[in-house]
Amino acid sequence: MYKSAVVTIGNEILLGTTLNTNLAWLARELSAIGLPVEFSLTVKDEPEAIFQALKQAWETCDVVITTGGLGPTEDDITKNSIASFFGAELVFEPEIWEEIQKMFAFRKMKVPECNRCQAMVPTHFKALKNERGTAPGLFFEDGSKSFFAFAGVPLEMKHVFENQAKPLLLEKYGNSNQVWQYTLHTFGVSESALAELLADFPKPGGIDLAWLPQTGRVDLRFYGLAKNAVEETANRCNALIENYVWGKNEDTPAQVLLNILQEQGLQLSVAESCTGGLAQKMITDVPGASEYFLGGVVSYSNSLKQSLLDVNPKTLLEQGAVSEQCAQEMALGIKNLTKSHVGISVTGVAGPDGGTREKPVGTVCFGFSDLQGTWSITHAFNGDRESIRFKAAEFVILTLIKHLRRTIA
Amino acid sequence: MYKSAVVTIGNEILLGTTLNTNLAWLARELSAIGLPVEFSLTVKDEPEAIFQALKQAWETCDVVITTGGLGPTEDDITKNSIASFFGAELVFEPEIWEEIQKMFAFRKMKVPECNRCQAMVPTHFKALKNERGTAPGLFFEDGSKSFFAFAGVPLEMKHVFENQAKPLLLEKYGNSNQVWQYTLHTFGVSESALAELLADFPKPGGIDLAWLPQTGRVDLRFYGLAKNAVEETANRCNALIENYVWGKNEDTPAQVLLNILQEQGLQLSVAESCTGGLAQKMITDVPGASEYFLGGVVSYSNSLKQSLLDVNPKTLLEQGAVSEQCAQEMALGIKNLTKSHVGISVTGVAGPDGGTREKPVGTVCFGFSDLQGTWSITHAFNGDRESIRFKAAEFVILTLIKHLRRTIA
Numbered sequence: 103m104y105k106s107a108v109v110t111i112g113n114e115i116l117l118g119t120t121l122n123t124n125l126a127w128l129a130r131e132l133s134a135i136g137l138p139v140e141f142s143l144t145v146k147d148e149p150e151a152i153f154q155a156l157k158q159a160w161e162t163c164d165v166v167i168t169t170g171g172l173g174p175t176e177d178d179i180t181k182n183s184i185a186s187f188f189g190a191e192l193v194f195e196p197e198i199w200e201e202i203q204k205m206f207a208f209r210k211m212k213v214p215e216c217n218r219c220q221a222m223v224p225t226h227f228k229a230l231k232n233e234r235g236t237a238p239g240l241f242f243e244d245g246s247k248s249f250f251a252f253a254g255v256p257l258e259m260k261h262v263f264e265n266q267a268k269p270l271l272l273e274k275y276g277n278s279n280q281v282w283q284y285t286l287h288t289f290g291v292s293e294s295a296l297a298e299l300l301a302d303f304p305k306p307g308g309i310d311l312a313w314l315p316q317t318g319r320v321d322l323r324f325y326g327l328a329k330n331a332v333e334e335t336a337n338r339c340n341a342l343i344e345n346y347v348w349g350k351n352e353d354t355p356a357q358v359l360l361n362i363l364q365e366q367g368l369q370l371s372v373a374e375s376c377t378g379g380l381a382q383k384m385i386t387d388v389p390g391a392s393e394y395f396l397g398g399v400v401s402y403s404n405s406l407k408q409s410l411l412d413v414n415p416k417t418l419l420e421q422g423a424v425s426e427q428c429a430q431e432m433a434l435g436i437k438n439l440t441k442s443h444v445g446i447s448v449t450g451v452a453g454p455d456g457g458t459r460e461k462p463v464g465t466v467c468f469g470f471s472d473l474q475g476t477w478s479i480t481h482a483f484n485g486d487r488e489s490i491r492f493k494a495a496e497f498v499i500l501t502l503i504k505h506l507r508r509t510i511a
Numbered sequence: 512m513y514k515s516a517v518v519t520i521g522n523e524i525l526l527g528t529t530l531n532t533n534l535a536w537l538a539r540e541l542s543a544i545g546l547p548v549e550f551s552l553t554v555k556d557e558p559e560a561i562f563q564a565l566k567q568a569w570e571t572c573d574v575v576i577t578t579g580g581l582g583p584t585e586d587d588i589t590k591n592s593i594a595s596f597f598g599a600e601l602v603f604e605p606e607i608w609e610e611i612q613k614m615f616a617f618r619k620m621k622v623p624e625c626n627r628c629q630a631m632v633p634t635h636f637k638a639l640k641n642e643r644g645t646a647p648g649l650f651f652e653d654g655s656k657s658f659f660a661f662a663g664v665p666l667e668m669k670h671v672f673e674n675q676a677k678p679l680l681l682e683k684y685g686n687s688n689q690v691w692q693y694t695l696h697t698f699g700v701s702e703s704a705l706a707e708l709l710a711d712f713p714k715p716g717g718i719d720l721a722w723l724p725q726t727g728r729v730d731l732r733f734y735g736l737a738k739n740a741v742e743e744t745a746n747r748c749n750a751l752i753e754n755y756v757w758g759k760n761e762d763t764p765a766q767v768l769l770n771i772l773q774e775q776g777l778q779l780s781v782a783e784s785c786t787g788g789l790a791q792k793m794i795t796d797v798p799g800a801s802e803y804f805l806g807g808v809v810s811y812s813n814s815l816k817q818s819l820l821d822v823n824p825k826t827l828l829e830q831g832a833v834s835e836q837c838a839q840e841m842a843l844g845i846k847n848l849t850k851s852h853v854g855i856s857v858t859g860v861a862g863p864d865g866g867t868r869e870k871p872v873g874t875v876c877f878g879f880s881d882l883q884g885t886w887s888i889t890h891a892f893n894g895d896r897e898s899i900r901f902k903a904a905e906f907v908i909l910t911l912i913k914h915l916r917r918t919i920a
Binding site for chain 2: 113114115116117118119120121122123125126127128129130131133138139140141142143144145146151155173174205206208209210211212213214215216217233234236255257261312314323372374377378379380381382383385386387389390391392395396397398399400401402403405406409410439440441452453454455487488491
């Protein structure tokens with residue numbers, strides 16, 4: 103079985119000012135193609151530290167990947183350390199320099215001279231095209247071993263890995279040790295209640311189950327080397343807890359919702375208060391959302407709730423903006439204003455201030471209005487402002503999914 | 512200068528299913544008390560891997576901290592590896608067992624037998640009380656060196672570090688080596704152009720500068736042991752590049768914008784198309800935004816651009832929704848609709864589809880309308896849909912900051 107190592111280079115990670123999200127992403131990608139990460143090292147932007155880390159990783163693993171330290175300002179150190187470790191010279195490659203110049207021209211900017219260093223490539227290395235930034239990836243192989251260096255910006259690293267490194271790795275190492283995964287996304291049930299439902303669920307040997315609590319919901323991931331057994335086990339599990347499963351694998355709440363709207367030929371609009379645009383942002387994360395999502399209103403002030411959404415001033419006065427009555431009027435109001443088939447709304451106390459004894463921080467009211475009528479629910483979320491807003495935005499989407507699915511059945 | 516190392520133990524980190532947030536948190540805490548992290552290692556829940564990692568860290572650093580591997584199910588491996596590395600025996604400590612039993616009794620639960628192992632402590636080690644869970648921390652010292660082991664659950668790790676480990680570290684090492692930081696956030700200038708501007712910038716000895724590229728902008732972080740010198744250097748740098756600096760340290764674009772709106776007594780509203788609500792979400796990330804942010808519209812469909820924002824159908828027909836004319840009409844429209852002082856708008860091609868030769872994916876038009884008039888700009892972003900949307904939402908906020916600051920001057 104092949105082994106890989108990830109070396110993260112960057113003072114900012116060791117100062118704690120940047121979270122190492124690259125490691126988690128690379129670890130998932132590498133596991134999935136049968137090159138699980140054996141260990142990971144994080145070191146400073148210092149030649150000796152980089153050299154020693156490369157030594158340790160290269161001596162023990164088949165595939166070594168570094169991230170960070172390839173920007174135009176810190177480039178020299180990392181690239182020199184890499185070249186020195188592999189006994190290579192740095193050579194200027196005019197083609198890369200041309201690509202960098204084109205990129206700046208597209209942005210109508212002058213190319214600063216210090217970017218020249220990004221066109222330097224160690225001898226015997228291959229430069230990997232980076233269409234998302236100016237630092238190309240680097241690739242070197244020695245017999246059965248492979249070395250890759252990527253820029254630290256996650257967007258650029260992911261782009262170069264997916265488009266350049268992954269095909270090279272699949273060709274060289276095959277994917278016979280590929281770990282297959284099948285994820286069920288659940289909603290509206292606690293982890294422990296789910297565990298009780300699945301207490302006697304029989305899992306064949308070689309299939310593992312990971313419980314992955316997400317913010318406000320739980321994912322179940324089955325994984326193993328036998329693709330069919332993984333799928334079959336996940337499907338059996340799905341049949342047991344079907345009412346709680348809203349999606350599978352790469353599904354997102356917004357994508358699933360848009361699929362249902364498409365199936366049912368419905369157009370949606372949204373009125374948000376405490377989530378401030380987040381629910382609509384999630385829906386429009388999906389390319390092509392515009393066919394079934396018309397748009398909506400962020401009625402952050404009470405005046406907009408009245409003037410745009412036709413919320414009754416009496417409702418605001420007597421029951422407050424955070425009330426089921428207000429949520430219903432907002433949902434009906436946005437449906438009428440935009441002439442959509444379905445209107446939904448979110449209004450709540452996201453905190454940290456604004457909570458009362460009756461409506462503490464985390465209280466959120468949701469409104470739903472469609473051809474069948476208008477209704478509402480209230481839910482209490484815990485956590486800080488950010489997580490309350492995130493959970494509330496997902497909640498309104500997931501609840502609408504549940505509602506629309508029942509409508510078909 | 513003292514040095515520390517963090518060893519993370521856990522298969523889930525190397526599978527990529529868990530993000531290593533413990534490292535970033537510990538790194539900040541340790542830097543702040545003068546024990547900066549020299550390097551960090553992440554290894555599997557395997558005795559030999561743990562042993563080797565402890566060896567590498569203990570040989571080179573003054574303070575070694577491990578996280579993970581102390582739960583009731585995986586406890587034996589880690590604790591045995593630690594004991595074996597330090598040549599200790601595991602001894603049952605009845606007092607800890609009593610604490611664990613009390614904790615379960617409080618939750619009205621039976622103590623599973625596997626929790627007994629959590630009362631085992633290596634000889635010469637001190638158990639550190641964990642009031643958030645069942646796995647106590649472990650502490651060992653040898654001359655000037657200190658070793659700590661914490662459970663991997665962030666809540667428990669932080670609790671034991673803050674209440675038990677930090678006081679011990681401060682007493683033993685003092686905090687005369689505290690690292691001070693000062694960050695300048697820039698916008699509208701590339702990393703390499705900034706590097707040219709600062710090519711001759713004199714940095715006193717002992718002050719380091721980290722270049723931190725964010726998505727679409729760059730942060731400069733000065734750090735060192737002398738608080739005054741760090742601040743003074745950052746301020747001198749700020750004076751040189753003032754036109755590009757939008758904030759300092761913990762500032763966010765939305766917070767800075769809201770402060771300016773407050774200073775100038777202005778109320779804002781927003782019309783978004785391609786960003787789908789993200790700009791408004793960012794603004795409302797700030798508690799108390801409602802005083803200066805009224806709300807806005809997500810006019811995802813052309814029909815809403817016309818009916819709510821009063822965009823001229825001729826504009827849409829002749830110049831398209833992604834045009835400076837449309838952006839200006841949207842900004843003016845949302846200002847009028849909401850009776851705000853300032854209206855801003857975003858309309859563009861976020862991709863992956865919808866690009867043309869004239870308006871490729873990444874083309875975004877921004878509109879601004881206030882008492883002085885209505886104007887617009889166009890910017891070309893690269894990246895995928897997610898990053899184009901993110902950069903565009905930050906861009907409209909940061910551009911408004913620049914505009915409003917000039918207005919005062």
